[in-house]
Amino acid sequence: MGLFNRNNHKLGFMDVIRCDEPSYLIWKWHPAGSQLGRNSRENAIRWGSSLRVKEGEVAVFVYPQCDGTMQECIEGPCDILIDTENFPILANMLGLAYGGGTPFQAEIYFINLARIIQVKFGVPFFDIYDPRFVDFGVPVAVRGTISFQIKDYREFIKLNRLNAFDLNDFQKQIRDVVCRYVKDTVANAPAANNIPVIQIETKTAQINDAVEYDISERLKDSFGVLVSGVDIGAIEIDKTSEGYRKLMAVTRDAAAIRVEAETQDYVERLRIQREEGQYAMHKQAQTANIGAFQVEKQAEVGVSGAQALGQMGTTGAGDINLSSSGEGFNMAAVMASMAVGGAVGQNIAGTMNNMIGGINQQATPGTVPPPIPVAAYHVAVNGQATGPFDMTSLAQMSANGQLTGDSLVWKNGMAQWEKAKAVDDLKGLFSPMPPIPKE
Structure with a gap:
């Protein structure tokens, strides 16, 4: 019967269940002297064995039952003996007829809650497009590091099979997910964040924030791990590619057109400002010399009136015909002539009065009294x-x-x-x- 003999408990064959691995994420314990997959003692646990769980780790007991498997988690720090008081659920598995010394079958896994795993990732060159110039694909590569740890170990156990857990495979799964999300985020960055492709290398921090949020949610839901940081080390553009050269050329042309348009707009604004300034200075000069300006305008009116009178004479509008067949006085023409003559006369009189008044004012300064002050x-x-x-x-x-x-x-x-x-x-x-x- 070997180790399953009822008297084996007298042999002092007890185990110390603990993890002494210096660096691990998931580690499976097995009794000393057993070989994995070689004998039945691989998962044989004896009542009375001691269990030691350090702070920052958890021991998970997985044992079979008729309706499936059961799990029991012991969080550290812990140092106890395995018996029915500490493991009441396990008491249902065994009869006590063997005096408590019979081994029971259980797999024990230690999960490191304190260790932070760092996985380097790299996305090989892939084409991204500027939404303004969709005809030119520019090759871009991304490299960086993601850091994560197990925080909710119950969720982690639910999402991952401990008996088939392999850290290298797990890291590869994490790396594949990270690369896919990084690629999608970088490819959509020019359109989503209005980033020119030729400047994407300078927007690493902005893209890093977007990637970290998406990846954190994805790894938490799919793998049960907590992402503590995503660090995109570099976003590299293949500047020797044909797409990059073409995009640079068309970008330079667009920039030159924009600069020319901005220059023309600036010159037009200067012209308008100059004309407005000249107009303001002209009006200011008119205001300062209002008397001369009035004389000038009244003279223009007088000249216009004289020209109108001359035109009336050439057309015969003011002629008088007293013959038997004549029409006599043209009263409309006479009235028009009187009106124009009166306007011309008033204009000339006003001009002369203003000129004389101006001369008198210049000749005798101080004769015009100032406005009467009004109490307010x-x-x-x-x-x-x-x-x-x-x-x-x-x-x-x-x-x-x-x-x-x-x-x-x-x-x-x-x-x-x-x-x-x-x-x-x-x-x-x-x-x-x-x-x-x-x-």
Whole structure:
């Protein structure tokens, strides 16, 4: 019967179940002296064996039952003896007739929750297209590193077969998924993020963020691992390719056209600004010399009137015919002549008066009096200054009740706001009205 003999527990053949591997992600324990796949002791566990699980790892017991397999997880730190008190579920598997020394069959896996796995990946050259120039495919390659670890070990066990787990195969699966997502993200980056293909090497950080989000969700759902970081080391463009050379050529042409258009637009804006500045200076000069400008315009009107009179004479519009067959006076022509003559006369008279007035003004400076100053007061309404108002407006406001003797007023030269009834200029607005005489 070998190890399954009921007296084997007396042989002191107990095991210490622990993982002493310096670096691992998933590691399967087997009793000392057994050879994997060679004998029945590979998964034979004895009651009374000790179980030691370090912090940052978990031991998973997988044992068969008639309706499938059962799992029990022991998180570290833990140092216990395997018996029915610590493993109540396992007690159902065994009868105690053998005194607790009979081995039971179970596979024990240690999962390292603290280790961070780094997998290097590389996407060989593939064509990407600029949405503005879809005729030119540019070869691009990507390389980088992804880091991940097992955080939710129950989800990980559910998604992966521990008995068939191989770290190299697992890393290859992770690498394939990462390469596929990186390729899709880089290929869509020019259209999705408005990135010119020839500048994609400078947008590594922006693309890295998009890749990390997509990959984190994908690996969590499909493999039960937590991505701690994605680092795209480089995005390389094959600058010797025909697609790159053609894209550079058409891009230079487009840039030259854009620069030329921007230059023409800039020159046009300068022209408009210059013309507007000249027009403003012209108007300013006209304003400064308004008298001369008026004389010029009135002279133009006079010349136009004289020309109109001459035209009337050449067409016979003002002729007088008193013969028996004549029409006599052409009253419409006479009236038109009088109107034009009056306008011309007024124009010339106005011009002469302006010229004489200008001469007199230049000859006797200071004879034209300045404008009469008008007293204007500000009135405080609801804490806000309103106005200024002249005396006529203030009188109307007083009559309407909008201004009272207690209203605060102020004008230029006053040190502070004062009541209207205390200001000498305004006292008369609040004098009592004389009584209405009785009949």
